Amino acid sequence: MKHILPNAMLGMLGGGQLGRMFTIAARAMGYRVTVLDPDPESPAGGLADVHLRAAYDDPAALDELAATCAAVTTEFENVPAESLRRLAERTRVSPSADSVSIAQDRIAEKRYIAGAGLAVAPFLAIETAQDLEQDLSGHLPGILKLARLGYDGKGQIRVATVEETQAAFAQLGQKPCVLERRLNLKTEVSVIVARTGPGETTTFPVAENQHEAGILDISIVPARVAPAVAQRARDMALQLAEAMDYRGVLAVEFFVLGGDELVINEIAPRPHNSGHYTLDACINDQFEQQVRTLCGLPPGSTRLLSPVVMVNLLGDIWRDDEPAWDKLLSLPNAKLHLYGKKTARIGRKMGHFNVLGDAVDSTLAQALELKRMLQNP
Incomplete structure (x- = not known):
C-alpha cells in the first residue's frame, strides 16, 4: 500500500471527541484534516483545517471529501456504509464499508464473529414478534438489545421471563433485536x-x-x-x-x-x-x-x-x-x-x-x- 505522507489532507467522517483526538494526532504528525459533520459546534470541526457542515450522506460534501483528501476514515460505526462505498470509488477509505457494516448490526456482528470460530455469548435473533414464539428458555434470564444504534447501555433491557421479553420487544418498538443470555x-x-x-x-x-x-x-x-x-x-x-x-x-x-x-x-x-x-x-x-x-x-x-x-x-x-x-x-x-x-x-x-x-x-x-x-x- 502506498504511503501517504505528512502535509496530505486526511478526511474524518464524524466530529465528536474521537474525531477531535484523531485531528490532534494527525496535525501533530504534520497532516491536514477535513471533518465532515453537520454540527456547527463539532468538537473536531473546530480544530480541523476544513469543517464541512453537511449530513454524512450529502453527495456534494462526500464528493468534496473524496476530491480533496488522500484518505478518509470514520470516528463512529453508524456512519452510512453507502457513504464509505461512495468515497472508496475515488479515494482510500479505512476501515472499509464492509467492516463497518458488520459492526452496525448486532445480529450480523455476532454471526460474523461466531463464523470466524470465536466465542460469543449465546444469543437469538429477534427480528419479528413471531421470533418470540420459539423456546427462549436457553437464553433467559437475558438482555434484549436493539440490533442497531444502541450504545452506552441505551436500547438494552434486562429480561427474566418470556412475558418480560415480549414487553421489552414492544418497548423497543418491535425493531430487530438480539436476545443475549446473561452470563456470570x-x-x-x-x-x-x-x-x-x-x-x-x-x-x-x-x-x-x-x-x-x-x-x-x-x-x-x-x-x-x-x-x-x-x-x-x-x-x-x-x-x-x-x-x-x-x-x-x-x-x-x-x-x-x-x-x-x-x-x-x-x-x-x-x-x-x-x-x-x-x-x-x-x-x-x-x-x-x-x-x-x-x-x-x-x-x-x-x-x-x-x-x-x-x-x-x-x-x-x-x-x-x-x-x-x-x-x-x-x-x-x-x-x-x-x-x-x-x-x-x-x-x-x-x-x-x-x-x-x-x-x-x-x-x-x-x-x-x-x-x-x-x-x-
Missing part, C-alpha cells in the same frame, strides 16, 4: 488492534473495564487478569482482525467468565473509550495508530510506559460552574483531557483523565479518590 462475569476486558495489512498488526495492552449505567467508567491497565487470559484476548482480537482483513484501529470487548473463559461481547471499528489510556501511557496512542494505518504506514510501538487508570468524565459533575479542575491539575501524575463540548448533560462524555503510577492498585486508589473529589467538591 468475573470482569470485562478490551483489546485495541492496529492493522495496516497482513504482517503489519499490533495490539495495545489489555484494559480491564468497569461500567456504570451501561457507560464505561474506568479502565485499568494492565488488566488484573492472568497473563494467559490477557494473551488469549490479544490472540482472539488479532484472529478477528485477520478474518475481517481489517485495515485501521479495531476495538474488541470481551467478557471474562468463570474458569477464565473469554467470549467476545462486541466490536467497534474505530478507536475506543477504553483505549484513551494510550494517550499518556504508551509510546504511540490509538489515534496515532489510526493515522498510521490510514496512511499505509506500519503501526508504531504499543509499549506500556507505566500502569495507568483512565476515568471518564460525564456531564453529571458539571453543576453551576466548571468542576474543580485545580484538584486534578495539582497532581503531577494526572493528565486531563477535555473534549471541547459546550453543553454538559447527564451521561454525556465530556472528557477523561488518566492517572499514571508505579503499581496498578495504588494508581487505581488514587484515581478513585480523585474521581470522588470531582463528584463532591
Whole structure:
C-alpha cells in the first residue's frame, strides 16, 4: 500500500471527541484534516483545517471529501456504509464499508464473529414478534438489545421471563433485536488492534473495564487478569482482525467468565473509550495508530510506559460552574483531557483523565479518590 505522507489532507467522517483526538494526532504528525459533520459546534470541526457542515450522506460534501483528501476514515460505526462505498470509488477509505457494516448490526456482528470460530455469548435473533414464539428458555434470564444504534447501555433491557421479553420487544418498538443470555462475569476486558495489512498488526495492552449505567467508567491497565487470559484476548482480537482483513484501529470487548473463559461481547471499528489510556501511557496512542494505518504506514510501538487508570468524565459533575479542575491539575501524575463540548448533560462524555503510577492498585486508589473529589467538591 502506498504511503501517504505528512502535509496530505486526511478526511474524518464524524466530529465528536474521537474525531477531535484523531485531528490532534494527525496535525501533530504534520497532516491536514477535513471533518465532515453537520454540527456547527463539532468538537473536531473546530480544530480541523476544513469543517464541512453537511449530513454524512450529502453527495456534494462526500464528493468534496473524496476530491480533496488522500484518505478518509470514520470516528463512529453508524456512519452510512453507502457513504464509505461512495468515497472508496475515488479515494482510500479505512476501515472499509464492509467492516463497518458488520459492526452496525448486532445480529450480523455476532454471526460474523461466531463464523470466524470465536466465542460469543449465546444469543437469538429477534427480528419479528413471531421470533418470540420459539423456546427462549436457553437464553433467559437475558438482555434484549436493539440490533442497531444502541450504545452506552441505551436500547438494552434486562429480561427474566418470556412475558418480560415480549414487553421489552414492544418497548423497543418491535425493531430487530438480539436476545443475549446473561452470563456470570468475573470482569470485562478490551483489546485495541492496529492493522495496516497482513504482517503489519499490533495490539495495545489489555484494559480491564468497569461500567456504570451501561457507560464505561474506568479502565485499568494492565488488566488484573492472568497473563494467559490477557494473551488469549490479544490472540482472539488479532484472529478477528485477520478474518475481517481489517485495515485501521479495531476495538474488541470481551467478557471474562468463570474458569477464565473469554467470549467476545462486541466490536467497534474505530478507536475506543477504553483505549484513551494510550494517550499518556504508551509510546504511540490509538489515534496515532489510526493515522498510521490510514496512511499505509506500519503501526508504531504499543509499549506500556507505566500502569495507568483512565476515568471518564460525564456531564453529571458539571453543576453551576466548571468542576474543580485545580484538584486534578495539582497532581503531577494526572493528565486531563477535555473534549471541547459546550453543553454538559447527564451521561454525556465530556472528557477523561488518566492517572499514571508505579503499581496498578495504588494508581487505581488514587484515581478513585480523585474521581470522588470531582463528584463532591
